Amino acid sequence: MNDKRLIFKTDKELIYIALSLNSDEPHNTHVGLVYVADGEWYQFHLCWHHRLLETKPNGICLLVSLNIPIERQRFFSKYCRWILEKNREIKYGLKYPDKAELLFESGKIIDYGNGLNCSHFIIFILAKYGLEIVHPLTWPLREKDAEWHRQLVRWMAEKHPGHAEDMKADIGCQRVRPEELAGACLYDNFPVDYNQASVGAKWVLEYSAFPNNASHFI
Amino acid sequence: MIFATSSSAGPWENDRVAMRAEYNLQEEENAVQLKKQLIVTVPFESDSYSGRRRILFGGDDRPNYADRTESQAAIWRDTSAFQFVVKLYDASLSQNPDAGIDSVISYFDALLSADNISTCRETFRIADVSRLETSIALSMLAITCPIRSRLKGERTEYTSKLRALLVSTRGTDMAKRLLAGLE
Numbered sequence A: 001m002n003d004k005r006l007i008f009k010t011d012k013e014l015i016y017i018a019l020s021l022n023s024d025e026p027h028n029t030h031v032g033l034v035y036v037a038d039g040e041w042y043q044f045h046l047c048w049h050h051r052l053l054e055t056k057p058n059g060i061c062l063l064v065s066l067n068i069p070i071e072r073q074r075f076f077s078k079y080c081r082w083i084l085e086k087n088r089e090i091k092y093g094l095k096y097p098d099k100a101e102l103l104f105e106s107g108k109i110i111d112y113g114n115g116l117n118c119s120h121f122i123i124f125i126l127a128k129y130g131l132e133i134v135h136p137l138t139w140p141l142r143e144k145d146a147e148w149h150r151q152l153v154r155w156m157a158e159k160h161p162g163h164a165e166d167m168k169a170d171i172g173c174q175r176v177r178p179e180e181l182a183g184a185c186l187y188d189n190f191p192v193d194y195n196q197a198s199v200g201a202k203w204v205l206e207y208s209a210f211p212n213n214a215s216h217f218i
Numbered sequence B: 001m002i003f004a005t006s007s008s009a010g011p012w013e014n015d016r017v018a019m020r021a022e023y024n025l026q027e028e029e030n031a032v033q034l035k036k037q038l039i040v041t042v043p044f045e046s047d048s049y050s051g052r053r054r055i056l057f058g059g060d061d062r063p064n065y066a067d068r069t070e071s072q073a074a075i076w077r078d079t080s081a082f083q084f085v086v087k088l089y090d091a092s093l094s095q096n097p098d099a100g101i102d103s104v105i106s107y108f109d110a111l112l113s114a115d116n117i118s119t120c121r122e123t124f125r126i127a128d129v130s131r132l133e134t135s136i137a138l139s140m141l142a143i144t145c146p147i148r149s150r151l152k153g154e155r156t157e158y159t160s161k162l163r164a165l166l167v168s169t170r171g172t173d174m175a176k177r178l179l180a181g182l183e
Helices: A070-086 A118-128 A143-159 A161-168 A178-184 A194-208 B016-041 B047-057 B069-093 B097-113 B117-126 B134-143 B145-170 B172-179
Strands: A006-008 A017-025 A028-037 A040-048 A051-055 A061-065 A101-103 A108-110
Touching (some): A017 A070, A028 A070, A028 A118, A028 A178, A040 A070, A040 A118, A070 B134, A143 A161, A178 A194, B069 B097, B069 B134, B145 B172
Antiparallel strands (some): A006 A061, A017 A028, A040 A051, A101 A108
8 A cells, every 4th residue: 555645635746637535524425536637626526416527626635646657647637528528417326337338439328227426436437448446346235335325315315206216226235435445546556355445445534534524434 | 756747758759859850751751651542542533522632642633433432431531540640640749648638539539429440440550659659649549448349450459569669668567557458
């Protein structure tokens, strides 16, 4: 594990892309990709149902660089914008869709079941371009994840009751938590397994000192 | 330093003045070679394509062919691929990989939206990896990852040439890291 890969957004190092971890609410961490374009930082992330966004990072934002050469990173920032252009209305879901494909002809993500969450989305788009950081289906089933799933379904039901019904079938499935994905990025060789990622996750949360005790689920 | 500003420049980029001179010469030779190839294989006359044809063939007057659908398709395929790679060479020489990568994405996006696999393959066939900046060369592989099986030998051949180049300029380990997951 390489702790030197952690940086804060105040750093002015030249980077093309990094993984970002936010925590704005208790127990709720959020992950995305951050890149620099035209001298500005942008965060590319799946926020919620039909909300794939490119926004300016705000709040406390921990960045973890990806262990890939600069030459590869350049492409990813462009790639993110391409994905955004083609897939603004991605479904939000719980279960990692192992059979999902990126249909190049249209740029659309297809066969992704009931949807992707923020970390599964990042895992998917990076894997499609040769960077398999983790394999979500090797993750354990955890009761605390099921609790979180139920909460998400309740929130979803407020505005999208039909989709919330679909999501119910996936409650309790494997979940790569945002901090685990960030923790996985601390390793030099991919893909990392659950044990490695969970160690990295603890380290990330301690290091980041997020407000509201985001390490609740660890 | 977490993000070392390691340059993507390989040894071939060290002497840009000499490289540019060599590039211009080689560019011209390649262009002439391609023109010859097109003149032989794609003879046609068409109002809509005449401007392009004049540029390509230097204004020579060739006979009109009744059935030219395939020829037209062929010349568009060949010229678009050719013009594209020249654009990438320019971006590489001017040290503007961002522009090159933008071109790669928009070019392959347009081709594949039209399911134009043959031009994708042609592009890999004619691209000279030694004249491409590393991140641009890699982006061609990255953007075509989802359709690698449809691009068959051309992409594989391109990858082999790129790997050989990277091994010689950056070393085996770095070459492996640069190409990881893209082959």
